[in-house]
Amino acid sequence: MSRIQLAVRGTKGGVPRRGARAVVVLALGMAVLAPVAGHSDSLPPNVPAAAAPAENTDAEAQAVLAKLRQCPDARAGKTARGQTIDQAPKFTVLPRKSLLTYYPCTQCHDPAGQPNEHIRVLKDMHTDLTFEHGGGRFWCYACHDSKNMDTLASLRGTPVDFDQAYKICGQCHFEREMDWAFGGHGKRAGAFPDPRAVPLTHDKLLVRDRSQIGHWRGKRVLLDCTACHNPHRPAIGPFPPSPPPLVRTGLSRPDGKPIAATAPGLPLGSTQR
Amino acid sequence: MDKRHLPVLPTVSRRSLIRSGVAASAAVLAAPKTAFASFFRERYREMTPAEKREAVRRIVAQAKRDYGVTLDVGTEDVLPHVVFGYALNLSKCMGTRRCVEACVAENNQSRNPQIQYIRVLDLVHGGLDLDTSDHYFDPQEVPVAGHRYLPIQCHQCANPPCVKACPVEATWTEPDGITVIDYDWCIGCRYCMAACPYWARHFNWAKPEIPKDQVNPDTHYLGNRPRAKGVVEKCTFCIQRTRLGRLPACLEACPTGARVFGNLLDPDSDIRYVLENKTVFRLKEDLGTEPRFWYYTD
Numbered sequence: 354m355s356r357i358q359l360a361v362r363g364t365k366g367g368v369p370r371r372g373a374r375a376v377v378v379l380a381l382g383m384a385v386l387a388p389v390a391g392h393s394d395s396l397p398p399n400v401p402a403a404a405a406p407a408e409n410t411d412a413e414a415q416a417v418l419a420k421l422r423q424c425p426d427a428r429a430g431k432t433a434r435g436q437t438i439d440q441a442p443k444f445t446v447l448p449r450k451s452l453l454t455y456y457p458c459t460q461c462h463d464p465a466g467q468p469n470e471h472i473r474v475l476k477d478m479h480t481d482l483t484f485e486h487g488g489g490r491f492w493c494y495a496c497h498d499s500k501n502m503d504t505l506a507s508l509r510g511t512p513v514d515f516d517q518a519y520k521i522c523g524q525c526h527f528e529r530e531m532d533w534a535f536g537g538h539g540k541r542a543g544a545f546p547d548p549r550a551v552p553l554t555h556d557k558l559l560v561r562d563r564s565q566i567g568h569w570r571g572k573r574v575l576l577d578c579t580a581c582h583n584p585h586r587p588a589i590g591p592f593p594p595s596p597p598p599l600v601r602t603g604l605s606r607p608d609g610k611p612i613a614a615t616a617p618g619l620p621l622g623s624t625q626r
Numbered sequence: 627m628d629k630r631h632l633p634v635l636p637t638v639s640r641r642s643l644i645r646s647g648v649a650a651s652a653a654v655l656a657a658p659k660t661a662f663a664s665f666f667r668e669r670y671r672e673m674t675p676a677e678k679r680e681a682v683r684r685i686v687a688q689a690k691r692d693y694g695v696t697l698d699v700g701t702e703d704v705l706p707h708v709v710f711g712y713a714l715n716l717s718k719c720m721g722t723r724r725c726v727e728a729c730v731a732e733n734n735q736s737r738n739p740q741i742q743y744i745r746v747l748d749l750v751h752g753g754l755d756l757d758t759s760d761h762y763f764d765p766q767e768v769p770v771a772g773h774r775y776l777p778i779q780c781h782q783c784a785n786p787p788c789v790k791a792c793p794v795e796a797t798w799t800e801p802d803g804i805t806v807i808d809y810d811w812c813i814g815c816r817y818c819m820a821a822c823p824y825w826a827r828h829f830n831w832a833k834p835e836i837p838k839d840q841v842n843p844d845t846h847y848l849g850n851r852p853r854a855k856g857v858v859e860k861c862t863f864c865i866q867r868t869r870l871g872r873l874p875a876c877l878e879a880c881p882t883g884a885r886v887f888g889n890l891l892d893p894d895s896d897i898r899y900v901l902e903n904k905t906v907f908r909l910k911e912d913l914g915t916e917p918r919f920w921y922y923t924d
C-alpha cells in the first residue's frame with residue numbers, strides 16, 4: 354500500500370514522463386500481485402488451508418470465544434466518503450430459511466433442553482458438517498443461539514434471524530461485510546418471488562437459474578453470506594476449470610507442452626459442469 | 627493517428643461508386659429484394675427507425691435461414707446518464723473460466739473456428755509478466771498454489787485505439803462507453819485488431835459455427851446477433867443485457883463474485899464503491915487508452 358502511494362506521489366510533483374508512468378504502473382502491478390504478507394485475508398485460497406491445530410482442545414476454543422465476546426463492536430468502519438455500513442445503498446437480503454434442511458431446529462432440539470457447549474465429535478446428527486471455520490476452534494454456539502435453536506445469536510447474545518446471517522459474519526468480518534453491503538463483494542439476486550429459486554447451493558455453487566440473478570440498477574437484493582459460503586467451512590473452491598481455448602494455428606503453448614489440436618471446444622450451452 | 631494519413635482512401639467511396647456505376651445494372655438484374663437491400667444498406671448510425679426495423683427484419687430472416695431460430699434483435703438506445711464501468715477482483719478470481727463459457731453461450735460466438743472474448747491468464751505468483759503468462763492452463767483444479775489469474779476482455783477504452791484505426795468508421799464508442807461494431811459495415815481489414823493492446827477483437831476467418839439449439843435469440847443489433855464471415859467482433863459488456871438493466875453474462879456466471887459492474891455516473895453504484903475504496907489499477911495504463919475496466923484487490 355505504502356509503496357503505491359509513494360510511487361504515485363513521486364510523479365505528482367514533476368512532469369509525468371512516459372517512463373515514470375510506466376514505473377508507476379509496474380509498481381502498481383507488482384504491489385497488486387505480489388504476495389501480500391500479513392494480509393492472508395486478501396489472498397484467494399490458493400494455498401490449502403493450514404491443518405487444524407493439533408491441540409484443538411475444548412479449553413482453547415472456550416478461551417477464543419471468551420476473548421471474542423469481549424471485543425469492542427467493530428462495525429464502525431467508514432468508506433472513503435465517510436459512510437458507515439448503515440448508510441449503504443438500500444438493500445434487502447434474499448431469504449433462505451426455507452432452504453435449510455432441518456429448519457425449524459426446534460423440531461428436534463428441545464427448547465427446554467440443556468445444550469452441550471463443548472467441542473466433541475458428533476455421532477448421531479449433523480455428521481455431514483465439517484467444522485473448519487476458525488481452524489476448528491468454534492463450536493455451534495459461537496453463532497447459534499443456545500437459548501433458542503431457531504435463531505442465531507451474536508457474540509453478545511442478541512438473537513439474529515437465519516435470514517440475516519450477515520450480521521453474525523460481520524462481527525468478525527466487518528470489512529468484508531462493508532464491501533458486501535456497498536457492492537464490492539458477493540453477488541446480487543434478482544427480486545425473486547419464490548425464495549426457492551435461489552441460484553446458489555451450499556457446496557457446489559451451482560448456478561441454477563441465471564436469468565434471475567439481479568440487475569445493475571433497480572432493487573438491490575443481495576445474496577446472504579451463507580448463500581455462497583458454507584458457514585461451517587467457509588472457503589470457496591477449488592473448482593475444476595472449464596476447458597482451455599484451442600491453441601491457434603501457428604502458435605504453441607508457452608510451456609512447450611504438446612498442442613491439443615483436437616481438444617474439444619467449450620461444452621456448449623450452459624455454464625455448469 | 628489521423629485517418630487521412632492511413633494508406634487507405636479516406637472514406638471508402640463504396641456507396642457512391644456502386645451507386646453511380648453498378649446500381650443501375652444491379653437493379654436491372656432484379657436481385658431478390660432482401661439481398662439488394664442488404665447490399666445497399668445504410669450504416670447503423672444513420673438509419674431512421676424505419677430503416678432499423680427493416681434491417682432487423684433482414685437479420686431475423688437471415689438467422690432463420692442459417693440457424694432456424696427466430697431472433698429477437700433489439701436496437702435499444704443508450705440509457706440516459708449512464709456510463710458503464712467494470713471492475714474485477716484479482717483476490718477472488720480463481721481461474722475457473724466460467725465467465726468464458728457464459729460469454730460464448732450468451733454472445734453467439736463461433737464454436738468452430740473458436741472465438742472467445744475473454745482470455746484468462748495464468749500468472750506465476752508475484753508477477754505481471756503477460757509475455758510468460760499462460761492462457762492454456764488446464765490443471766485438475768484451480769486455483770493452483772502460487773498462481774494468480776487475470777481475465778482480459780475488451781476494456782471499453784475511453785480513448786480507443788481500435789476506433790481510430792478503423793478506416794471505414796464501422797466501429798465507434800457509444801455515449802454509454804461501449805465500443806461497438808456495425809457488422810454490416812466492417813470490411814474485415816483487421817486494423818483494429820492490430821491497434822488493440824488487449825487482444826480484445828476477434829476476426830471471423832470462416833463462417834461462424836453455432837449449433838442450432840445453442841443460438842441465443844435475445845440479441846442486440848450492435849451486440850450478439852450472429853455475425854458473418856469476414857467481420858471483426860468484440861465484447862460489448864453484453865449490450866443486449868446491460869441496456870435493459872441486466873448484468874453481463876460473465877458476471878452472472880462467476881462463481882467467486884470477482885466481477886463488479888455498474889454505472890460510473892451513479893455515486894451509489896457498486897462500481898463507484900470499488901473505485902473509491904479499493905486499490906485499483908488498469909492494464910497497460912501507460913498507453914493512454916483510458917480503459918473503463920479496473921482490476922482490484924481486497
